[in-house]
Amino acid sequence: MINPGELKNKVFDKEVALQKDKTDPTSYLTSMFELPSDIIYLCGNSLGAMPKTVPQKMSEALNPGWSSGLITSWNNLGWHRLPLTLGDRLAPLMGAECGEVIVADSVSVNLFKVLIAAIKMRPGRKNVVSEASNFPSDVHVIKGALQNFFPDMELKLGEESDQDILNYIDENTAVVCLTHVNYKTGRIRNMQKITNAAHEAGALIIWDLCHSLGAVPVDLNAHNVDFAVGCTYKYLNSGHGSPAYMFVAERNIQDAPNSLSGWHGQMKPFDFDISFTESDTIEKFRSGSPPLLAHLPIEESIKIYETIEFSELRKKSQGLTQYFIELVEGQCKGMGLELISPRNAEERGSQVSFTHQDGYPVMSALIDHKVIGDFRAPNIIRFGFSALYNTYEDVWKAANILSNILKKEIWKEAKYSVRKEVT
Numbered sequence: 001m002i003n004p005g006e007l008k009n010k011v012f013d014k015e016v017a018l019q020k021d022k023t024d025p026t027s028y029l030t031s032m033f034e035l036p037s038d039i040i041y042l043c044g045n046s047l048g049a050m051p052k053t054v055p056q057k058m059s060e061a062l063n064p065g066w067s068s069g070l071i072t073s074w075n076n077l078g079w080h081r082l083p084l085t086l087g088d089r090l091a092p093l094m095g096a097e098c099g100e101v102i103v104a105d106s107v108s109v110n111l112f113k114v115l116i117a118a119i120k121m122r123p124g125r126k127n128v129v130s131e132a133s134n135f136p137s138d139v140h141v142i143k144g145a146l147q148n149f150f151p152d153m154e155l156k157l158g159e160e161s162d163q164d165i166l167n168y169i170d171e172n173t174a175v176v177c178l179t180h181v182n183y184k185t186g187r188i189r190n191m192q193k194i195t196n197a198a199h200e201a202g203a204l205i206i207w208d209l210c211h212s213l214g215a216v217p218v219d220l221n222a223h224n225v226d227f228a229v230g231c232t233y234k235y236l237n238s239g240h241g242s243p244a245y246m247f248v249a250e251r252n253i254q255d256a257p258n259s260l261s262g263w264h265g266q267m268k269p270f271d272f273d274i275s276f277t278e279s280d281t282i283e284k285f286r287s288g289s290p291p292l293l294a295h296l297p298i299e300e301s302i303k304i305y306e307t308i309e310f311s312e313l314r315k316k317s318q319g320l321t322q323y324f325i326e327l328v329e330g331q332c333k334g335m336g337l338e339l340i341s342p343r344n345a346e347e348r349g350s351q352v353s354f355t356h357q358d359g360y361p362v363m364s365a366l367i368d369h370k371v372i373g374d375f376r377a378p379n380i381i382r383f384g385f386s387a388l389y390n391t392y393e394d395v396w397k398a399a400n401i402l403s404n405i406l407k408k409e410i411w412k413e414a415k416y417s418v419r420k421e422v423t
């Protein structure tokens with residue numbers, strides 16, 4: 001075994017990776033996830049791995065939950081209140097209080113709800129500020145909401161730098177709507193600075209936390225954030241299409257209307273009153289029946305987070321991404337890769353992205369060689385690292401396989417250029 005003093009000069013040595021794993025205080029968490037032993041999974045920023053307790057949970061939900069519990073499970077298993085109880089348990093991870101978070105719908109739907117609410121809370125203002133590099137769905141939602149319901153308002157799209165966003169915010173701005181960690185580059189925006197600027201201009205702020213929560217520290221109330229939305233299927237490991245969450249700061253709950261008013265957002269849904277009396281809690285943002293079975297894995301994921309000192313996880317995530325950058329840049333020099341993620345670990349989420357002119361076939365070849373990352377058009381290969389289950393050995397192997405694929409030009413095989421529907 002190498003002693004730590006020697007490690008610096010031996011960065012490409014596998015022993016270094018093994019040593020890092022050995023001294024990693026969070027390494028025990030890997031065993032809590034189900035992952036095939038023959039793959040290196042670096043796509044937790046798209047779909048997280050499955051906690052091992054999920055199958056049992058789902059099996060109990062089906063039998064007896066559904067099979068014999070039938071309709072009574074809404075009461076007896078706490079299913080009706082699950083959107084709220086899961087929200088309360090997610091709240092500490094984002095620096096929120098109980099009663100400020102609800103689990104419901106998709107990110108796009110939740111964004112629509114909080115956006116309309118925020119615009120209505122700033123009547124007479126002329127624009128919404130967002131970013132050209134935002135996840136497309138966020139921009140589609142904003143554009144659709146403005147075109148359909150606020151045709152006199154304008155969408156202003158800033159460029160990637162925080163300063164460019166700040167330049168757009170003024171007394172005409174109703175709402176600033178941004179993604180905290182950029183999905184392509186992994187760059188973290190300065191939440192405090194931009195939130196302050198929005199408030200100083202009298203605007204409200206909405207943060208999309210899809211690539212943040214569970215991966216980087218998030219402290220919404222410390223930053224005085226108004227609204228936030230995010231998904232549970234990436235770093236929160238809750239499965240394909242698991243429901244999203246929304247945060248509404250306590251001070252905004254009363255004034256924020258839900259534009260998708262439905263019976264689950266009523267004060268007393270089971271009075272079946274035809275006149276709508278909105279709930280006076282975050283539950284007003286419920287609309288219809290929750291896809292209950294899809295909510296259940298979220299609890300299994302939260303249970304893991306509840307046992308962890310988050311700063312340890314962040315430290316490991318930074319260690320994994322830093323190591324990957326060092327290995328790839330050291331071993332793949334002159335092979336067409338360009339790092340587009342921040343070099344400074346403090347500015348980087350839990351992913352590393354490179355551009356490569358032939359990014360699609362390079363990623364296809366990697367996947368074929370059991371390193372699962374993903375591709376984002378037009379030329380980005382992304383590697384998401386979950387500090388919960390990725391190891392330094394994974395990083396070492398992935399970098400070596402990538403360098404081999406590039407060196408031997410394996411990606412040039414015709415089969416790797418055939419585009420799949422989901423990239």
Ligand SMILES: Cc1ncc(COP(=O)(O)O)c(C=O)c1O
Pocket residue numbers: 106107108109135137138179183208210211231244
């Ligand atoms: C940053 C970001 N925002 C929004 C979305 C859209 O989420 P949903 O499909 O749940 O609406 C995604 C999906 O990956 C995303 O990454």
